[in-house]
Amino acid sequence: MSSSTDFAPEQAPAAPARAPRQRIQRRPVHGVLLLDKPLGLSSNDALQKAKWLLRAEKAGHTGTLDPLATGLLPLCFGAGTKFSQVSLDADKAYEAVLQLGVKTSTGDAEGEVLERRPVAVTREQIEAACAAFTGEIDQVPPMHSALKHEGKALYDYARQGITIERPARRVTIHRIDILDWQDGEAQQLRIAVRCTKGTYIRTLGEDIGERLGCGAHLSALRRTGSGPLRVEDAITLDALAAMSEDERLALLRPPDSLLQDWPALRLDAGEAGRFLSGLRRRVAAADAGQVRVYGPEPQAFLGSAHVKAGELIADRLLSPQEVQSLLAGPGA
Missing domain, CATH: 2.30.130.10 (PUA domain)
Structure with a gap:
């Protein structure tokens, strides 16, 4: 005889109903949050995570960082979004690592290796190459970029093997400082760059490599500044998530922090x-x-x-x- 806990198939208990997903209660939040964007996350994904943590109604970022880049990403909330263009137009500061001797299809570490060349350069040659790209220069945007052509991003064409002619754009490199040069097997050059908006550090790295005669690609990139804002004052998403709601709100800078100059x-x-x-x-x-x-x-x-x-x-x-x-x- 079956025990009272046995069930025929047609008598099997129904699965417990799923609890309805709790909807977050949005609210007006005004100000600017300095985020230190992590590696591998898009700027928009980082924005949405911060927006969710702050329960903010309205938010926007102030200039895209590639998923392979880290560093300063100012996020604007509420009234702060009215002044996001100021940060978009501001000069930027970066630290970049160039892998000399290796050219890739994308100009960064994500692309396929196209060519390897021997590296035989001196510190003086590196300094001269960096000096050659300091000041006003004409720069051709890379195909692997978010610039639009007929409503579609250039990287979409690049993924299909299509090359679109791109006019050169005038940008200004205010300064390039050599932070570290690892000769020998590493062949890595770390530089700090201060430049105007719209400058492609990936293209700058490739151009420096060509000037040195060995080629190069960008192996790491970190944005350290945007106008008067600095990455040292930014917070990571993990640290933000670990805070209380009041602590998160206290991190918000007023909208005029983007205009302090x-x-x-x-x-x-x-x-x-x-x-x-x-x-x-x-x-x-x-x-x-x-x-x-x-x-x-x-x-x-x-x-x-x-x-x-x-x-x-x-x-x-x-x-x-x-x-x-x-x-x-x-x-x-």
């Missing part, structure tokens, strides 16, 4: 209200293409503007609600 103007309460409504205001200030504007309270950031012929003309404005939220502090 600009001159500042302060308005009284009446003028601040008119400025926020979009009206031009007369000010006793010299013409300036970029200024950050504040109300009477010490931290009352109102937005960005420019001054022309004694008039303060708004460019990007915060809403009154955003101003009050920033005055109230994180999580308010």
